[in-house]
Amino acid sequence: MSTKESRATDRTRIAALNQQIQQLVTEKEALQKRLDAYKYPILTLPNEIMAEIFQHCLPAPPHSPPPFGPGSPTVLTHVCSLWRQIALAMPGLWCSISMDSAPDTLISCWLERSGTKPLSIQTNNMLDSVESSLLHHFRPHQARWETIQLRVDSQSLSTLLLPMPLLRHIELDGQDVPAGTRITEVPALRSAILWEFDQHMVLLPWQQLTSLALISTTPEECTPILQEAIQLIVCELVLTGALPDDQPQITLPALERLTLTHYLFTEEPAPTGFLEFFSAPCLKRLRIVNRLIPPSSLERLLEKHDNIEEICILGKRGHGMPTRQVQYASQHPTIKFTLEENLDEWFEDMEADQTRMAMRRLRSFIEIPLFE
Known part of the structure; x- marks a missing residue:
């Protein structure tokens, strides 16, 4: 039962609680003010530093980041408003x-977000042609193309025949490209990787290239190209087909790195001895599959090229260095002899020409540098 005394006690208690509430509110405001004043270390960096960090989150050209998920720049826009x-x-x-x-x-x-920056356009699937409907998004920006990696069909080919003033690197599957096609208006082009390019002797301005990889090429097909590409510094050939009886000499005065290996997706013989027809006075590094080295071939190479610093023999893992290469290594202590796993190890027991994994592994074997 409420009495005068109990009501007075309740009022006193309420006043005390209100005082406690006010003290808690004051304490809360002080804590919130302290939190609001705190700056997370990452947010104290200048925007220019953050931009540099963001740039290093992406793979180097010509590799493209995924459109979504880890590694995609879209992730950076979802962290906070400042990062976005x-x-x-x-x-x-x-x-x-x-x-x-x-x-x-x-x-x-x-x-749209790329503004006026040079573009790198890539596909990891070199087995299928890029649809013309997909490529049309990039046509208005063709003057900005810097690196491209794609397989085109005859309908999409016309895009590549237009001027590409910034293009520095091209990777192209020429299987669907008509013979006689010329890609000429590419004054900055220096690097190329070409797949299945039968009879495309005039495809590119070879004389301006400094790096070139030809995948699935015969000595007969690649020789006229190499004879024109006199500025090459890096050359990688995945060869097929026998060496012709009238194989001419190939002189590459600026060549420093040469790779010769065998295309395993064919029953044609390997062009053993092709190395002997190269004259490259500046050659420093040679990678060559063992089956392409006839007896005494390396010996004659070393007699003609006194700048060689490294010879890498491509063979099967666990087989060790071939005996004659061990002998050469002991006779030439200033040259580094190494053994590297060759394509054989990857493609054994595989229907390689129908296997996407095999194609990706073949591509990873190529060491063509960009923009040297």
Whole structure:
């Protein structure tokens, strides 16, 4: 039962509670003020430093980041408003685009965000031609193409015949490219990787290249090209077919790195002895599959080329260095002799010409540097 005394006690208690509440509110405000004043270390960095960090999150050209998920620049836009602001103000984050799994809307978005930056366009699937409907997104930006990696069909080919003033590297599957096709308006082109390019002797301005890889080529097909490509510094040939009886000499005065290996997706013989027809006075590094080295071939090579620093023999893992190469190593202590796993190990027991994994592994074997 409420009495005068109990009501007075309740009022006193309420006043005390209100005082405690006010003290807690004051304490809360002080704590919140302290939290608001705290700066997370990552957010104290200048935007320029953050931009540099963001740039290093991406793979180096010509490799493109995935459109979504880890490794994609879109992830950076989902962390906080500041990161989103920085990322969207960086055209360099959006100028390397993969056509493999990106939807049309995303391609258009990235192209817009890339501003006026040079573009790197890539597909990891060199077995299928890029659809013309997909390539049309990139046509208005062709003057910005810097690196491209794709397989085109006859309908899409016309795109590559237009001027590409910034193009520095091209990787192209020529299986569907008509013979006699010329890609000429590419004044900055220095590096090329070509797949299945039968009879494409005039495809590129070979004389301006410094790096070239030809995958699945015969000595007869590649010799006229190499004779024109006199500025090559790096050359990699995945060879097939026998050496012709009238094989001419190939002189590459600037060549420093040469790779010769055998294309295993064919029953044609290996062009053993092809190495002997190369004259490269500046050669420093040679990678060559063991089956392409006839007896005394390396000895004659070393007699003609006194700048060689490294010879890498491509063979099967666990087989060790061939005996005669061990002898050469002991006779030439200033030259580094190494043994590297060859394509044989990867492609044994595989239907390689129908296996995407095999094609990716073949591509990983190529060491062509960009923009040297």
